[in-house]
Amino acid sequence: MKVVFEKRRSRARGVLFAVPALSFMISLLLTGIVLLIADADPVETFASMASGAFGSSNGFSETLVKTIPLALTGLAVALAFKLRFWNIGAEGQLVLGGIAASWVALFFGPSLPAPLVLPLCIVAGLVAGALWAGIPGLLKTRLSVDETLVTLMLNYVAILFAEYLYYGPWRDPKGYGFPGSAPFIEAAWLPRIFGRAHAGIWFIPVIALLLWILLRRTRWGFELSIIGASPRAARYQGIAVQRNILLAVLLSGAISGLAGACEVTGISHRLQQGLNLGYGFTAIIIAWMSQLNPLAIPFVALLMGGILVGGDQVQMMMGLPSAMGTVMQGLILFPMLAGSLFTEYRIRILGGKSKQSKEACTEGEA
């Protein structure tokens, strides 16, 4: 007898919903066990988490604050992943977008006409993110340099560059020496909707929809999906593979850069520490859990934002150590990621050695 993974020939709609739901239940069960070991009431803890993230207007606004960068970087990463361009650099692209927006706000803001400041900050963020992603994009398409390493390492370059700026030349002269740039003028602030949730949220539906149309309804999207499935086949069909990859990567970087621009103009109103909170990395999980579907990403990002905010709640109100919040976040994500495997594959227990099951076996391993 042998247990194998077999690729599902078609994805039943029921499975698409049943698997995540079941995964979520397993997540709660696992977390509950850990909570019991830690001497905490699981039901009370989950209730506290949920109410902290979604139960009050203040909590919900904070969940949205997290959702904005998570959804944007999630969309950015998903686009690159579609092409099997493993962009692990959304974090760095976000930081560079933040730097560029800050640059405009700090050095051009005061002399520009007020209505122009914010749009220019946003554009600067888009361009900077695109350029930063363009480095691994060019290296990959021109010199076949592995993009995973380059994007990963460029994160640290971007983060250290930002640190250099707000510890060094950009440090607020009136800040008593504490790291952080001077605050932006108000013309560079993204308006807030409620609580701290800001207008950056409107970018999410717009970009999600645009990406969905682009990928599903345009010729370019069709070309991208062929490249993603098989670059060689795409080449035989006369698709400009390298150029298309580069374009998509630039777009992906631009969206991450936009997230960074939103963070500095919407939340911190200055360049300071706390810009790189790991959104660009969580984005990878979000993209994966959404199966790279742009329309699913905003909702998964909302869930993830809720888990992040609710996780702190557990500490603030239940008095559990901060590590417990992180453990819970991990325990919730892990089964859901594992579960996504089962929407693609199913487990098959093989009794005999029929020809058909052998085929299934090799297909599953491929």
Add this chain to the structure above:
Amino acid sequence: MKKLILGILVFAVAFSLAAPLAAQAKKPLKIAFVYIGPPGDMGWTYEHDRGRLAAVQHFGSKIETKYIENVPEGPDAERVIRQYAAAGFDMIFTTSFGYMDPTFAVAKDFPKVIFEHCSGYKTAPNMATYFGRIEEARYLTGIIAGRMTKTNKIGYAAAFPIPEVVRGINGFTLGVKSVNPKAEVRVIWTYTWYDPVKEREAAVALLDAGADIIAQHQDTTEPQKAAQERGKFSIGYDSDMGKFVGDSVLASAVWEWSTYYIDTIQKALDGSWKTHEYWGGLKDNVVRLSSLSPKVPATIVAEVEAAKKKILGGWSIFTGPIKDQSGKVVYAAGQVIPDDKQLAMDWFVEGVAGKVQ
């Protein structure tokens, strides 16, 4: 019968009026603490949490406290502070410099909640600041370090180049220089309050550069341990680090928050709380010198005691003549650096090797 009904009515009315009042009086004051590290850091947050626990013991059921640890400074801190305020907490202590702007922003939106920020300079009608002149205790530890260094190089692992830290380095160095004009204090910036790995790396780099005593403005005991492993002495900070590390810690400059926390919480309970800028010193017992290691010879102990007496008698450690790093006298003999200049200190005294940047 009428009388009875009337009696019952009066009783019922009285009871229904009094019950919520009684409940209100008994409702504990909800207090939250926001920490930069975990209480288990054995340093900065450990001491704040000790202060919190002292208040809990003092007030019993009159107060209810919660805390959150490992909150990064920056925009995320505002979320945490806001969540506590929105959840109905009456008083919120935020215990790191970088929480200043977030605390200030939330204080504006919750005028009925009392905010207390440690080590900053912004106040509001419902936001006070509190801090202590830890440099007075550092000065005393500086005397010990100055006497006991053999290489005349003392290492100092420091968090951020902000006035709080610069003041501490200057106070310490003035103590060193008062007994050993040849010694120098070498500073390395780690740009973190709490990061055991970076703190240790800084101490190791200083030891490699020839320092034989390590002092610190960091939240954990790692620099102290690094010195011990090399067979060198160290000067602790925040808590009595000798207790956790051993005799190689000659002395520590220690925070003692319990008195302040109990005092200000009492005022909040009375309703007599007003905004303030608390800045106590050795004489207020908000900062103190730990017990000294048995490795410190009696002659030095006597010297330290004498200096302590002077400070308790009202003498400021920032009394001139004080020279800056270029050797220029910036405060003449007898002149004391005024408080506002101390609070904004961004230059090193003579004897410090390093730059404020």
